[in-house]
Amino acid sequence: MNDPASHAPRWMSTVLRAAGIYNLVWGAWVVLWPEWSLRVCGYPEPLNYPQFWQCIGMIVGVYGIGYWIAASDPVRHWPIVFVGFLGKVLGPIGFLWGYSQGTLPLSAGRINITNDVIWWAPFAAILWHALRTSADRPARDPAPLDLSSAIGTVRSQSxxxxxxxxxxxxxxxxxLRHVxxxxxxxxxSDLAKQRPEIEARGTRIALVHxxxxxxxxxxxxxYGLDDLPRFSDPDQRLYQAFGLKQGRFLQLFGWKVLSRGTQAAIFEGHGFGGLQGNGLRMPGVFLLxxxxxxxxxxxxTTADRPDYCELASGGRQSTDVRHNGSGL
Known part of the structure; x- marks a missing residue:
């Protein structure tokens, strides 16, 4: 089976190679012509200690080599991209601090645009893709399951x-999402409260985690649910078989998610826990x-709150209902 890390969109490698070339050229310019580059970058006379500026050029050039290496496999080499992204965020912050303290002129910030700001979006997109790809990679058995195999072969704790x-x-x-x-x-909590009514309607409950x-x-x-059938699925094979994908950014971190999460955690008392499992995987409910x-x-979104009683009665509240017996 092919390594998912090799499936990064081609534009990511192109961006990293462009960043590598830019850094190498800019670094060489600063090292070879420190005083000229200082003037162009907006630093006023007198140009004291150009050697320090040359050291910065050397560091930037070394980053260029790292970006060129990362371009061969952006997912596998995401730490290089991450370190570079941090530098591109912290650089402008450092300039703004210096400007607010009166130690740097406003003109010195122009270099932050081409060195840092224009790379924020593509570097962030590469890191997001790497995170999703890494989280989606099975930990042990990479073989996927189709739906019929999942239903017929995967066994609960009992x-x-x-x-x-x-x-x-x-x-x-x-x-469920990660616990x-x-x-x-x-x-x-909702399942514990609705369980008596669900079971009174003749429906059993099972959990996948x-x-x-x-x-x-x-x-x-x-929650008094430990007697229910449950399926431990850290490799996410059941989630994938049932078509539950990784969430997009707004599905996971949108305003609705953040506001509902605050309400559920603090005002409703459900609290927060540590990340256990793939935090990007979306939840879902199925009636079999x-x-x-x-x-x-x-x-x-992860903030959706289904009515389990209605779903147990046939899915009237469902957003994706299939009653024709054909499965997914």
Missing amino acids: GETLSELSAAKPLLLVF GCTFCLEAL LSDEGVAGELFRQ RDGTVVASYRHQ
Whole structure:
């Protein structure tokens, strides 16, 4: 199977090579002609200690070599991009501090535009892609599962498959976020409250989580849900089989997510936990009957709060309902 790290969009390598060339040329200019470059970059006379300026040029040039290396595989070499990105953020901050203190003229900030600011967006996009790719890479078994295999072969902590669990009665399969997420804790609280009504309607509940069994079992015990069938899926094979993808930036960090997260964590008392598992994976809910998905709910943002009782009754509240028995 091909390494996902080799699948970065071509433009990322192009950007990093351009950054490498720029840094090497700029660094050579500063090292070879320090006084000329100081004047062009907006520093006033007298030009004291040009040797320090030459040292900066040398450092910038070395970064250029790093960017050229990173261009061969932007995902694998993301630490080089990250260090460069930090420098491009901290450089303008340092200039603004110097300007506010009266030690640097405003004209000295012009170099921050070409050295730093214009690279923020592409470097940030490369780092975001690297994060998503790394989080999506299975930890142990890279072999993907199709939906029928997932339903028929993956077993819960008690040894039952989804096909077996949904044969006797409908099964509400809830895919959680990582167990440190406040929305995961909110979902467990909602399930605990709605469980009596869901089961009274003749539907069972099963949970899918990204943690090791011991960690998740202890957490579910706190909500009185430790007797439910559950599937430990740190390799995210079930999530992928059911079509639950990694969230886009706004789905994970948009204003709605941040405001709802603050409300759920602080005002509703669900709190925050540490990152455990892939924090980018989106949750979802599926209703299964006789091993077939008959209704589904895919979160549009991580802040979505489904009504599990309605979903258990046939998915009337679902955003992605399929009642024709054809699965996903």
